[in-house]
Amino acid sequence: MSNVPAIALNDGARIPQLGFGVFQIEPARTAKAVTAALEIGYRHIDTAEMYGNEKEVGEGIRGAGLDRADVFITSKLNNGSHKPDDARRAFDNTLKALESEYVDLFLIHWPLPTLYGGDFATTWNVLVEFAKDGRARSIGVSNFQPAHLDRLAAESDTVPAVNQIEAHPYFTNEEVRAYGREHGIATEAWSPIAQGKVLVDPVIKRIADAAGRSPAQVVLRWHIQRGDIVFPKSVSPDRMRSNFHLFDFELDNSDIDAISTLDRGEPGRTGPNPDNIPK
Ligand SMILES: NC(=O)c1ccc[n+]([C@@H]2O[C@H](COP(=O)([O-])OP(=O)(O)OC[C@H]3O[C@@H](n4cnc5c(N)ncnc54)[C@H](OP(=O)(O)O)[C@@H]3O)[C@@H](O)[C@H]2O)c1
DSSP: OOOOOEEEOTTSOEEESBOEEOTTOOHHHHHHHHHHHHHHTOOEEEOOGGGTOHHHHHHHHHHTTOOGGGSEEEEEEOGGGOSHHHHHHHHHHHHHHHTOSOEEEEEESOOOTTSGGGOHHHHHHHHHHHHHTTSEEEEEEESOOHHHHHHHHHHOSOOOSEEEEEOBTTBOOHHHHHHHHHHTOEEEEESTTGGGGGGGOHHHHHHHHHHTSOHHHHHHHHHHHHTOEEOOOOSOHHHHHHHHOOSSOOOOHHHHHHHHTTOOOGGGOSSOOGGGSOO
């Protein structure tokens, strides 16, 4: 079976360190892609209301014939639903779409510090309700900067289990990762291969050639050895399979350091800065 390690979260739950992301997979292709990923061995699916494919994720899981308990499912609260009653309704709809009584992890997708009076702490306390009633086994945030996390710490007794943030060799996001390490918040790295942009980098190609691995495997392995949780997206079963085979080789420290020095800081982002969304 799967040799994917599990990461212990601060609430006692465990999450497979490697999963499968479904951002930008059209609904019509999602069930097939999810079933294929599960057949390859993935046991962790990362979706969101915003992706428009929660229903098809549920179909794909059922299509693989697995028990619900054998798959770790994450979904996320959409940006239009931060007000408490909207958040409760949105969460109900997520469970209905997935046809599941619970999610393993539910996240606030973006902090939106310029909307709703910047009051994402009230939204967070609604997610705490979902954790208390057991319909979200774990709760966390996404795209939260240290200042946003400080605000949650001041206004809630519950520390997020994870912070899902952009991280890859061109944007290593060290400051937010360090905050997570210090406060017991696991880091999930989104766009782990920068949507493909890092795969042609000469440093990564050199390390991949020397290791006899693909550039994507090298970059994903770099994340794994940093201790982050990753869920690369692919609609190609061959790439899904190769992205899954990360646990039979290791990068040495000089390779890890060489990849980390590719960091370009702010210009290296592929997505928006969380302080500026929406503008
Ligand atoms: N919380 C957030 O705000 C947020 C934002 C973005 C993403 N995410 C999550 O993170 C997941 C992953 O991020 P992502 O989808 O943005 O990007 P990604 O996983 O870094 O890259 C996906 C892209 O790389 C290609 N690819 C995948 N494996 C490859 C390989 N082995 N060789 C060459 N190309 C390969 C894919 O094409 P093919 O499909 O054609 O293979 C796709 O175009 C998402 O699916 C989502 O779950 C979260």
